[in-house]
Amino acid sequence: xxxxxxxxxxxxxxxxxxxxxxxxxxxxxxxxxxxxxxxxxxxxxxxxxxxxxxxxxxxxxxxxxxxxxxxxxxxxxxxxxxxxxxxxxxxxxxxxxxxxxxxxxxxxxxxxxxxxxxxxxxxxxxxxxxxxxxxxxxxxxxxxxxxxxxxxxxxxxxxxxxxxxxxxxxxxxxxxxxxxxxxxxxxxxxxxxxxxxxxxxxxxxxxxxxxxxxxxxxxxxxxxxxxxxxxxxxxxxxxxxxxxxxxxxxxxxxxxxxxxxxxxxxxxxxxxxxxxxxxxxxxxxxxxxxxxxxxxxxxxxxxxxxxxxxxxxxxxxxxxxxxxxxxxxxxxxxxxxxxxxxxxxxxxxxxxxxxxxxxxxxxxxxxxxxxxxxxxxxxxxxxxxxxxxxxxxxxxxxxxxxxxxxxxxxxxxxxxxxxxxxxxxxxxxxxxxxxxxxxxxxxxxxxxxxxxxxxxxxx
Amino acid sequence: xxxxxxxxxxxxxxxxxxxxxxxxxxxxxxxxxxxxxxxxxxxxxxxxxxxxxxxxxxxxxxxxxxxxxxxxxxxxxxxxxxxxxxxxxxxxxxxxxxxxxxxxxxxxxxxxxxxxxxxxxxxxxxxxxxxxxxxxxxxxxxxxxxxxxxxxxxxxxxxxxxxxxxxxxxxxxxxxxxxxxxxxxxxxxxxxxxxxxxxxxxxxxxxxxxxxxxxxxxxxxxxxxxxxxxxxxxxxxxxxxxxxxxxxxxxxxxxxxxxxxxxxxxxxxxxxxxxxxxxxxxxxxxxxxxxxxxxxxxxxxxxxxxxxxxxxxxxxxxxxxxxxxxxxxxxxxxxxxxxxxxxxxxxxxxxxxxxxxxxxxxxxxxxxxxxxxxxxxxxxxxxxxxxxxxxxxxxxxxxxxxxxxxxxxxxxxxxxxxxxxxxxxxxxxxxxxxxxxxxxxxxxxxxxxxxxxxxxxxx
Numbered sequence: 048x049x050x051x052x053x054x055x056x057x058x059x060x061x062x063x064x065x066x067x068x069x070x071x072x073x074x075x076x077x078x079x080x081x082x083x084x085x086x087x088x089x090x091x092x093x094x095x096x097x098x099x100x101x102x103x104x105x106x107x108x109x110x111x112x113x114x115x116x117x118x119x120x121x122x123x124x125x126x127x128x129x130x131x132x133x134x135x136x137x138x139x140x141x142x143x144x145x146x147x148x149x150x151x152x153x154x155x156x157x158x159x160x161x162x163x164x165x166x167x168x169x170x171x172x173x174x175x176x177x178x179x180x181x182x183x184x185x186x187x188x189x190x191x192x193x194x195x196x197x198x199x200x201x202x203x204x205x206x207x208x209x210x211x212x213x214x215x216x217x218x219x220x221x222x223x224x225x226x227x228x229x230x231x232x233x234x235x236x237x238x239x240x241x242x243x244x245x246x247x248x249x250x251x252x253x254x255x256x257x258x259x260x261x262x263x264x265x266x267x268x269x270x271x272x273x274x275x276x277x278x279x280x281x282x283x284x285x286x287x288x289x290x291x292x293x294x295x296x297x298x299x300x301x302x303x304x305x306x307x308x309x310x311x312x313x314x315x316x317x318x319x320x321x322x323x324x325x326x327x328x329x330x331x332x333x334x335x336x337x338x339x340x341x342x343x344x345x346x347x348x349x350x351x352x353x354x355x356x357x358x359x360x361x362x363x364x365x366x367x368x369x370x371x372x373x374x375x376x377x378x379x380x381x382x383x384x385x386x387x388x389x390x391x392x393x394x395x396x397x398x399x400x401x402x403x404x405x406x407x408x409x410x411x412x413x414x415x416x417x418x419x420x421x422x423x424x425x426x427x428x429x430x431x432x433x434x435x436x437x438x439x440x441x442x443x444x445x446x447x448x449x450x451x452x453x454x455x456x457x458x459x460x461x462x463x464x465x466x467x468x469x470x471x472x473x474x475x476x477x478x479x480x481x482x483x484x485x486x487x488x489x490x491x492x493x494x495x496x497x498x499x500x501x502x503x504x505x506x
Numbered sequence: 507x508x509x510x511x512x513x514x515x516x517x518x519x520x521x522x523x524x525x526x527x528x529x530x531x532x533x534x535x536x537x538x539x540x541x542x543x544x545x546x547x548x549x550x551x552x553x554x555x556x557x558x559x560x561x562x563x564x565x566x567x568x569x570x571x572x573x574x575x576x577x578x579x580x581x582x583x584x585x586x587x588x589x590x591x592x593x594x595x596x597x598x599x600x601x602x603x604x605x606x607x608x609x610x611x612x613x614x615x616x617x618x619x620x621x622x623x624x625x626x627x628x629x630x631x632x633x634x635x636x637x638x639x640x641x642x643x644x645x646x647x648x649x650x651x652x653x654x655x656x657x658x659x660x661x662x663x664x665x666x667x668x669x670x671x672x673x674x675x676x677x678x679x680x681x682x683x684x685x686x687x688x689x690x691x692x693x694x695x696x697x698x699x700x701x702x703x704x705x706x707x708x709x710x711x712x713x714x715x716x717x718x719x720x721x722x723x724x725x726x727x728x729x730x731x732x733x734x735x736x737x738x739x740x741x742x743x744x745x746x747x748x749x750x751x752x753x754x755x756x757x758x759x760x761x762x763x764x765x766x767x768x769x770x771x772x773x774x775x776x777x778x779x780x781x782x783x784x785x786x787x788x789x790x791x792x793x794x795x796x797x798x799x800x801x802x803x804x805x806x807x808x809x810x811x812x813x814x815x816x817x818x819x820x821x822x823x824x825x826x827x828x829x830x831x832x833x834x835x836x837x838x839x840x841x842x843x844x845x846x847x848x849x850x851x852x853x854x855x856x857x858x859x860x861x862x863x864x865x866x867x868x869x870x871x872x873x874x875x876x877x878x879x880x881x882x883x884x885x886x887x888x889x890x891x892x893x894x895x896x897x898x899x900x901x902x903x904x905x906x907x908x909x910x911x912x913x914x915x916x917x918x919x920x921x922x923x924x925x926x927x928x929x930x931x932x933x934x935x936x937x938x939x940x941x942x943x944x945x946x947x948x949x950x951x952x953x954x955x956x957x958x959x960x961x962x963x964x965x
Contacts, residue, residue, distance in 0.1 A: 090732070093729075094607065094729060094732045094733060094736075095606075095607045095733075095736075096607065096609075097607065097608075097609030097610075097729075098609065098610075105608075147554075148553065148554045148555065148556065149556075149564075150555075150556035150557065150786075151556075151557075153923060240926075240928045240929070241700050241702065241924055242702055242785070242922075242923035242924050242926065243700065243701055243702070265928075266924070266926040266927070266928050269927070269928060270552075270553065270556075270786070270926070270927070273549070273553045273927075274553060277553075277554075326701070327609075327729070463701075464612060464701035465700055465701050465725070467699075467701065467725040467729070468725075468728070468729070468732075469699045469724075469725050469728060470699070
């Protein structure tokens, strides 16, 4: 009897020695319990490089660092694929209420902000509680003034507030410029209450001259709102001296786990290597890079999968997805990427999986969802979009899988000086690696063909 | 029956119309449920003045603001009592790791820090994990270098970690200077993980030339520790340009609720009006001022107490307790202050009361403790020291009562840019006002004589 039981228990692991897909649960649990590759990657990148603004020498150092690390981990075809892009850099930044209550406020320039003269500008502040209110204001109420836009972002698990509450940052500067404002300050697009402002990209639309544009920290925005509520004219001195430095080189770092069946297509995953300049880019997005690298590394160590796994550490995501566009433009004619997935929403645990798979691949989706369920991951009702970096492939028709991370605290740190290593919980990071490992084991080794998912529905 | 019950219920409130002490519970509960004086005070001071560094024009504006507010609230004998003090002010501050991993670190100068040349200094960093380790190092290991001292402060409810973990800030600069260091940076004396460094005063001891001295934010200190742990020489470029500006005027703002019995002595309470320059000084110490003002105001409105209540809004506590020393020196010969109490540990709820009362006043202590218990306040085993501001009276023999606030989160914000209004919970602020109101009602109206408590035991 005893021998029979042992044999029965041993059978799955005998089988698993031959099939990565059959070993998905085992590989998943090993990652959950003992992965160190992801932590070492994010610790190393944030410590030994730190911030890595796109198109700067810091981002170039990050690429060299990543090539060394990926080569050391045993990846194949490790390479840098460069591209050029326009580079904006921060300068001096300060703001002071001149009257009625003199005091400094903490802010930071938004991407592509225009500059004040070196000694700054002084103007009256006019406040609005939304982009719509600014839009509705007569130009005369704005002309020559510094516009302030308030809002009240609340945390959501799926990050769905970023679109709505991000409008003051994305649309505010263009509207304010068109109305003749001399500058604009917005409440940070963030959910914390610390004196760390949230930067982020914005682009002046056609006909809008660049004006100084910055984000106040949330406590400073609330302070300004209180000062404005006293009903007296509020004058501000604002100094921002960022500049456009012209065209510089960025690049994607690519590494592969070669598959045994070239005809089965490539699975492309990754995150972005660049970061904003204020923090060390730990959760945005050293973590995403580290998670996908660590999961691919586990598959590599388990033996060659059927499909090649291509891990891409994208350059220049923050200023506008230049790396993702470059990768797709360079490789789309190869027509061999069948499935994509991006990790770029922090380092908290994966709570949901969503698929954009063809109906013919329903069984694969079921197998993956079943393998993720023991990690506390539920199957969501939506589709996968593969984010900024791999979205171009998805929009080109490739299948995609999104492993959604819990974003309840993501906008506490996103794009701030506070995006540092200490914000990452090693156990939650391992859960991410476990989820990606299970998904990759099943998808890379799937015996069926992975079909094109078709173009996503229009929004 | 019904009438009898109503009469029985009405009796205590009839009695209370004649005795403030007899109405302590009623006044306490009214404060707990509906006080707005404290919130309006802290909101007004932090919004309309903001930071108020001791000896600067901002602190002078705060005094004028306070005089207006206290007069408006109906206090008597509202006045400013000025004194002179040496004033140190912050300049530029930045730090950058030059090698092996170039990156900026976030820090802020400590009070009385020396200055670098305008363009900064560059030197190797030598790290120590404690003041004792620095003390034990041979001078040759420190000379010409920038000293870094790490430590690991953990939160405590009673704030008892501040003494032990504050040593790198208080003693580190003097020791480093004596050993020939060209600068010193310490891990912030704080319990948070945000990129907001904690400033605070330190004083160079005899024979120690002022050197640049600063605190790194906790994430930056951890980053530097990781960089040092790689074992390669670490070079830093450090720029700090603070300066001593000479002697300037500060002052205490004093307001009174006159008592009916001058022979019964004065009760002196308060907090400090000055703040560090980085935040708006909401929890340190607009809250303490607001709490004691609001409680005294409740006693004033309830009718004259037996003893005069003197509320003092101290100037220049942060740089070294100049306001407290000045008040005591100016008034000690009046010999009429019988009881003191200070509020200077944030705005979270009072969790404990401790007494330094003569044995003859044991019944008064019992009555006060009983009145505080319904607020969730326990009676502690220690004695009261009345803090920095009113400690001189206590050390001179006056009785004291400490209403200890929960400090678990105090050192998350203390002395940082993050000490702003949003850190205050209005409900917890009201609990403070309720506790102070109950204590004042019973102490100011106590029929017995409040005896000297004698000098405190030596530590």
